[in-house]
Amino acid sequence: MAEEEIKEEEAAVEKDSKKSLPFLKWIIMALVIVILGAAGFGGWWYYRTHFAEPSKEEVEQTVQVKKAIWPIDSIIVNLMDNNGERYLKITIQLEVSNENCILELDSLKPEIMDGLLDILSSKEYKEIVGFEGKQRLRDEIAIRVNNYLSKGQITKVYFTEFIIQ
Secondary structure, three states: OHHHHHHHHHHHHHHHHHHHHHHHHHHHHHHHHHHHHHHHHHHHHHHHHHOOOOOHHHHHHHHHOOOEEEEOOOEEEEOOOHHHOOEEEEEEEEEEOOOHHHHHHHHOHHHHHHHHHHHHHOOOHHHHOOHHHHHHHHHHHHHHHHHHOOOOOEEEEEEEEEEEO
16 A cells, blocks of 8 residues: 555656646746847847947037137247256147137137246246156146136147257
8 A cells, every 4th residue: 555655646746747847848948038038139239339330410410529729829938947047939739629719719818828828937847848747738738728718628738849948
């Protein structure tokens, strides 16, 4: 009798496992489909953001952004070191965020030149001789000129002539 009960229990377990086996198979198939779908969507999104051509609207926006250059005449100042025996001759061009800003710069030219003369004449040779010194000087000039502006801003400062003697 014990053997019959064991056989019956084994038969019951096999029936339960056979019933749950198709259900388990459907769950695994559903998971595989979801994972493949997510991977496909991820690949499509990556391709679209990194390799697809930009839309016409994006191209038009990039074409419409025009920056203008405002040239400044050469400036000659004495540097602070060696009792003013060294001088700096510099020609600057300012890149502005929009063309309307150039009219404002033209009207503020005396104030801007005065500010630039103050900045440049307060420098020593050691402060402006290297690359980092020139970068700091560019930043100072951009900040000073941006303080005067209300319609736009200076985006870059270019030195087209930089002579220290």
